Amino acid sequence: MPETLSIGGGQGPDPVGVTMSVAAVAARTARVNPRLAGLALALAFMAPATGHAAGLINGSFEQPGGAPIRAVLSNNDTTVTGWTAHDSSFSTYYESSGQDGIDAADGTYYVSFGHNGATGASLTQSIDTLLGAIYTLNYQIRLQQGSDPLSGFQVSASTGDSVYSGDATAAAWTEGAALTFTGTGSSVTLTILDSTVGGGGSNLAIDNLRLSSVGGVSGGGAGGVPEPASWALLIAGFGGAGGMLRARRRHERRGLAA
Ligand SMILES: [Ca+2]
Numbered sequence: 001m002p003e004t005l006s007i008g009g010g011q012g013p014d015p016v017g018v019t020m021s022v023a024a025v026a027a028r029t030a031r032v033n034p035r036l037a038g039l040a041l042a043l044a045f046m047a048p049a050t051g052h053a054a055g056l057i058n059g060s061f062e063q064p065g066g067a068p069i070r071a072v073l074s075n076n077d078t079t080v081t082g083w084t085a086h087d088s089s090f091s092t093y094y095e096s097s098g099q100d101g102i103d104a105a106d107g108t109y110y111v112s113f114g115h116n117g118a119t120g121a122s123l124t125q126s127i128d129t130l131l132g133a134i135y136t137l138n139y140q141i142r143l144q145q146g147s148d149p150l151s152g153f154q155v156s157a158s159t160g161d162s163v164y165s166g167d168a169t170a171a172a173w174t175e176g177a178a179l180t181f182t183g184t185g186s187s188v189t190l191t192i193l194d195s196t197v198g199g200g201g202s203n204l205a206i207d208n209l210r211l212s213s214v215g216g217v218s219g220g221g222a223g224g225v226p227e228p229a230s231w232a233l234l235i236a237g238f239g240g241a242g243g244m245l246r247a248r249r250r251h252e253r254r255g256l257a258a
Contacts, residue, residue, distance in 0.1 A: 056127055056190075057082030059139075059209030061094070062107045070095050073111070073121075080111065083123045091118035091194065095205075102205065105140040105173040110207035112144045113194035114151065122193040131185030133216025139192075139209040141168040141176045148201025157181040158189040168204035176206070183216050 058081045073085035073092040085092050093112045097103035104110040113121050129135065141153065149169060156162035157179060165176035181188065192206060 055213075056137075056209060056211035057125065059211065060104075060106045061109045061111050061207060063109055070099055072115075080109075080123070083125050085121070085123055087118075087121035089118035089121065090116045091121040092123075100144055100203075102142065102144060104207050105142070106208035110205050112203050112205040113153075114144075114146075114148075114196055114201075114203040119194050119196040119198070122191050124189055124191045126187045126189045127211070129183030129185065129188045130213065130216030130218050131183055133183035133213040135181050135183060135188075135211060135213045137179040137181075137190065137209060137211050139165075139176050139206055140173040141165050141204060141206050142173045143168050143171050144203040144205045146202030148196055148198060150197035151202045151204050152176075152195060153204070153206060154191075154193040154195040155179045156191045156193070158191075159184060164195070165206075168202075173207070183213065185218060 061080050061083070063081060071079060071094045072090050073079055073087055073094055075086055075088045077085040077087070077092075079085070080094055091113055093099075093115055094109065095112055096109050099112075111123060113119075135157075137155065137157075139155070143151065147169070150167060151169060152167050153165040153176065154162060155165055155176065159181045161179060161181035163177045163179045166174075168174075168176075179190075190211075192209075194204070196202065196204065
């Protein structure tokens with residue numbers, strides 16, 4: 001059985017703490033098997049600079065410090081912190097509670113699409129992902145004005161995964177269909193696209209995007225490195241392999257002596 005080795009230094013992504021604690025594991029490994037010390041120390045110096053991949057920024061479209069009551073988002077507009085708007089038809093509005101008699105689903109602000117008879121505008125955000133992690137993106141949609149029966153968002157990730165939100169025909173916030181995708185170990189771009197068929201029949205709003213993930217390790221992409229927990233497993237695995245080798249040698253020596 002390999003010894004149980006844990007990396008200390010708390011849960012935070014403190015690179016110094018991670019490096020020191022991995023070095024401590026290396027020192028312990030050296031006591032167990034000096035041959036592994038060099039490898040473990042080398043791993044310590046390769047310890048990750050950050051412990052966790054970044055998540056979604058500002059999924060609720062909030063704007064600390066205030067924002068316009070109603071602002072048209074133009075093409076390549078970055079008014080909404082964390083997001084880039086893609087629109088050239090005065091279609092996308094950044095709004096606060098009270099506009100057109102509706103409140104944000106979460107917080108004070110939300111984004112609405114489909115104004116001025118347009119469709120096809122989008123919001124994008126790129127996130128860092130963990131390799132192999134399963135991501136789920138949840139969000140809320142609602143009708144703002146009008147009554148187009150085929151009014152909704154195509155929600156997609158640059159991994160190729162895509163889902164239709166369902167029609168935003170209810171005059172109340174409802175959950176859109178969740179998007180799931182697998183992390184690549186590098187950047188993935190999320191896109192919220194107004195895919196209303198026909199366009200202009202209604203305005204639809206979106207708010208309260210939430211991204212969650214299960215499992216995965218960093219690395220796999222260019223320049224990626226494993227998470228601290230992965231390092232712990234890796235080094236513990238080396239320790240276990242060394243222990244098995246020593247046990248086998250002891251067994252062989254006993255066999256020779258007999
Ligand atoms: Ca909000």
